[in-house]
Amino acid sequence: MNFNTLINPVYDLKQFKNINEAYKKNELAYLEQYYSKYYFVNLKNSMEDLYIYQAPNKLCVIGLAPAHPLLQRSQDQSSSGHYLSNIQSIEYDAKVKSSINKKSIKAGVAGWIIDTNTRFEHEKELLQNKPFKEGYIAIIKPKQENSDKSLSHCFSEDRYKLIRNLT
Amino acid sequence: MLKKRLWETDHDLSLPTRISEESDKWKRIRCDEVSQDIENSYEDIIKQISHYNNDETTSIIIDTMLNSKCCARCILRFLNVHDYKMYSASEEALLKLISRIREDVLKSTDPKLISSTEHSFTEILSCKPQDKPICITCFDLLYQADTIECIWPIYQSILAHNFDVKDFNLSVSLPTGILVNNHSMIVWIRKMCNDLKVHCSLETLVDLKETFKPLLGWSIGKQTGLVYKGQSQFNISIEYSHEETQRNHMFLTKIPSAEFGMKKTRVKGKHIWTGDSRPNISNALQKVSDEEFLKMCKSCPPFSVKERWKNKPPILEHATIYVGGLENAYNKFSRDISQTPWIINGIKLAPTSVSECIGEKLRELFRCDDYNIVPAGREDSNVRMLGNGRPFFMEIINPRNPFPSKEALNDVQEEINKEYMDLDLSIIKEGEETKTKTYSALVWISKKVTPEVIDEINKFHDGFTIKQRTPIRVLQRRSPAVRTKKIHYIFAEQMEDNFLTLRMKTEAGTYIKEFIHGDLGRTVPSLGDMIGCHADILALDVLEVDLEWPIQ
Numbered sequence: 001m002n003f004n005t006l007i008n009p010v011y012d013l014k015q016f017k018n019i020n021e022a023y024k025k026n027e028l029a030y031l032e033q034y035y036s037k038y039y040f041v042n043l044k045n046s047m048e049d050l051y052i053y054q055a056p057n058k059l060c061v062i063g064l065a066p067a068h069p070l071l072q073r074s075q076d077q078s079s080s081g082h083y084l085s086n087i088q089s090i091e092y093d094a095k096v097k098s099s100i101n102k103k104s105i106k107a108g109v110a111g112w113i114i115d116t117n118t119r120f121e122h123e124k125e126l127l128q129n130k131p132f133k134e135g136y137i138a139i140i141k142p143k144q145e146n147s148d149k150s151l152s153h154c155f156s157e158d159r160y161k162l163i164r165n166l167t
Numbered sequence: 168m169l170k171k172r173l174w175e176t177d178h179d180l181s182l183p184t185r186i187s188e189e190s191d192k193w194k195r196i197r198c199d200e201v202s203q204d205i206e207n208s209y210e211d212i213i214k215q216i217s218h219y220n221n222d223e224t225t226s227i228i229i230d231t232m233l234n235s236k237c238c239a240r241c242i243l244r245f246l247n248v249h250d251y252k253m254y255s256a257s258e259e260a261l262l263k264l265i266s267r268i269r270e271d272v273l274k275s276t277d278p279k280l281i282s283s284t285e286h287s288f289t290e291i292l293s294c295k296p297q298d299k300p301i302c303i304t305c306f307d308l309l310y311q312a313d314t315i316e317c318i319w320p321i322y323q324s325i326l327a328h329n330f331d332v333k334d335f336n337l338s339v340s341l342p343t344g345i346l347v348n349n350h351s352m353i354v355w356i357r358k359m360c361n362d363l364k365v366h367c368s369l370e371t372l373v374d375l376k377e378t379f380k381p382l383l384g385w386s387i388g389k390q391t392g393l394v395y396k397g398q399s400q401f402n403i404s405i406e407y408s409h410e411e412t413q414r415n416h417m418f419l420t421k422i423p424s425a426e427f428g429m430k431k432t433r434v435k436g437k438h439i440w441t442g443d444s445r446p447n448i449s450n451a452l453q454k455v456s457d458e459e460f461l462k463m464c465k466s467c468p469p470f471s472v473k474e475r476w477k478n479k480p481p482i483l484e485h486a487t488i489y490v491g492g493l494e495n496a497y498n499k500f501s502r503d504i505s506q507t508p509w510i511i512n513g514i515k516l517a518p519t520s521v522s523e524c525i526g527e528k529l530r531e532l533f534r535c536d537d538y539n540i541v542p543a544g545r546e547d548s549n550v551r552m553l554g555n556g557r558p559f560f561m562e563i564i565n566p567r568n569p570f571p572s573k574e575a576l577n578d579v580q581e582e583i584n585k586e587y588m589d590l591d592l593s594i595i596k597e598g599e600e601t602k603t604k605t606y607s608a609l610v611w612i613s614k615k616v617t618p619e620v621i622d623e624i625n626k627f628h629d630g631f632t633i634k635q636r637t638p639i640r641v642l643q644r645r646s647p648a649v650r651t652k653k654i655h656y657i658f659a660e661q662m663e664d665n666f667l668t669l670r671m672k673t674e675a676g677t678y679i680k681e682f683i684h685g686d687l688g689r690t691v692p693s694l695g696d697m698i699g700c701h702a703d704i705l706a707l708d709v710l711e712v713d714l715e716w717p718i719q
Contacts, residue, residue, distance in 0.1 A: 011609040027613035030703035115647040147412030
């Protein structure tokens with residue numbers, strides 16, 4: 001370390017070659033550096049699947065999974081409004097409950113809502129246009145700290161693609 | 168909870184020696200030869216004690232206590248002799264003094280008395296120390312305060328740890344039995360006065376601790392050459408116990424006017440009694456009338472005791488020393504070291520830390536129990552600390568060697584820098600004041616980096632504002648909130664393919680990583696938003712640090 005490198009650091013791109021290749025294949029691949037991806041398959045309400053991104057601190061970000069009806073080409077923008085109004089009902093619950101009642105949404109992981117996506121207020125389209133990043137639905141703190149137990153009913157990305165016949 | 172770290176758990180102390188001869192235990196460390204003084208200042212002493220008690224009471228105090236075979240020093244306490252130096256005289260000299268006082272007050276109350284015999288017990292009390300009956304008002308603590316046996320544990324501890332100090336102060340905790348026994352003796356003396364129809368003037372006496380501490384302190388001082396003074400940074404704490412009398416206050420629970428209650432609670436699965444602290448016992452004793460006390464307390468006058476005092480191992484502690492300051496800073500060139508030890512659920516997540524690299528070496532120099540790093544701010548493990556470094560100071564806990572030489576400190580600094588060149592950690596001694604943080608980052612974006620992309624970013628080189636919701640990675644310990652932060656300066660440089668470097672100057676408290684990848688849209692605008700694609704941060708370095716000194 002000489003004085004120059006103290007104020008003008010040098011970066012060796014060779015060590016990032018593999019990352020570059022992986023990231024170029026899938027522009028959201030970088031998320032895997034920060035989250036473990038799980039998928040919740042909703043067997044009761046057909047296809048209303050959710051992704052669950054779990055951070056190292058155990059917090060879970062949930063959002064619409066690829067097979068979700070709202071993300072299919074046939075849907076138009078207005079249906080996100082209806083879906084989002086359902087989210088109002090989980091906003092005020094202390095706990096996320098599973099329910100057959102269409103007014104609330106099964107979250108995929110039991111726990112407490114820490115934060116919801118406040119951008120939906122003015123940018124409803126985020127839900128359908130950018131579901132995997134800016135369009136996440138809520139952040140949940142799982143009741144059970146051990147992921148093996150709290151997410152035992154979920155699937156990895158590869159298995160999920162198999163189950164739902166996705167590429 | 169981690170177990171407290173001590174110097175002696177991982178280092179050998181010098182071995183303690185035992186007192187060679189049984190008889191040596193009783194040798195006294197005299198700080199002055201006061202016996203002569205007593206002869207000379209007899210008149211003053213008599214005047215002093217007559218301030219507190221009338222002659223009849225004085226003689227009853229002396230007789231009652233001699234009957235109970237209390238030691239001479241305790242008798243002086245009850246007579247309210249406040250000149251602590253007097254207490255270091257020999258037992259013989261003090262017994263002589265007491266006899267003389269006794270004779271004088273007897274004469275003054277009954278002038279017809281031509282001569283009086285010495286109280287029979289004075290002979291018993293001046294016999295060989297080992298055979299003397301144990302004093303019931305001090306359990307021989309005061310009697311032995313200046314003997315080898317009493318100072319030995321402390322003396323050995325000081326030698327074993329090899330504290331490099333010049334002075335010391337004392338914290339002493341006496342057995343709880345002392346409280347009831349002394350009160351019991353007062354009540355008994357008052358009863359004796361009443362029985363003999365004498366107006367009892369006994370209201371106060373000299374507290375045992377007040378005479379014990381100076382005696383102990385002067386003796387330790389003489390033995391070790393250290394100075395006993397109250398403001399010393401080096402504290403010796405010692406706790407004394409007396410098993411035989413440790414529950415002699417329990418009868419107070421049966422006296423309503425004492426307002427003395429004890430509760431049974433569970434601590435770590437064991438049932439223990441609480442509520443019998445020394446202040447509580449003292450207060451309760453004050454509230455009880457003499458009649459109630461005589462009725463309910465079985466040991467009035469106090470029973471004789473079969474055992475002397477015992478002590479717990481003394482605790483020696485030097486006040487915390489602080490090393491470092493604004494002129495001291497560290498650089499961290501590694502992306503694999505945390506600032507402080509990073510252990511989750513017993514697993515070490517980073518091989519070492521800045522704190523350990525510096526602290527472990529300082530620990531050997533200061534011979535301390537433990538250390539803490541207090542840095543001006545912090546950075547993640549995978550972030551380098553470049554530029555002029557981050558200022559810090561170290562807290563050194565209980566150093567045996569509190570004031571090493573400047574050369575020794577410089578040597579340690581060199582040693583740290585040499586050893587950690589591999590791990591890339593060095594300490595430099597420069598400091599410059601800045602009010603912001605400057606960073607350098609390596610960034611990947613999801614499209615090819617072109618001069619247009621660079622220009623798009625550099626349009627904002629004069630700064631802009633961002634809004635950050637609490638990053639998801641810290642949401643588990645912070646509340647969700649929006650923070651507006653200023654980016655004072657941003658400058659992008661093109662590298663090959665999808666890579667670029669960023670240099671930024673930001674307001675303190677800005678989350679850089681989240682600005683770059685956007686934190687799922689919780690930081691707006693993110694770098695990605697500014698250039699219309701995704702971005703991720705691959706490496707981050709801190710170049711300059713702002714100097715908000717931690718507020719104590």
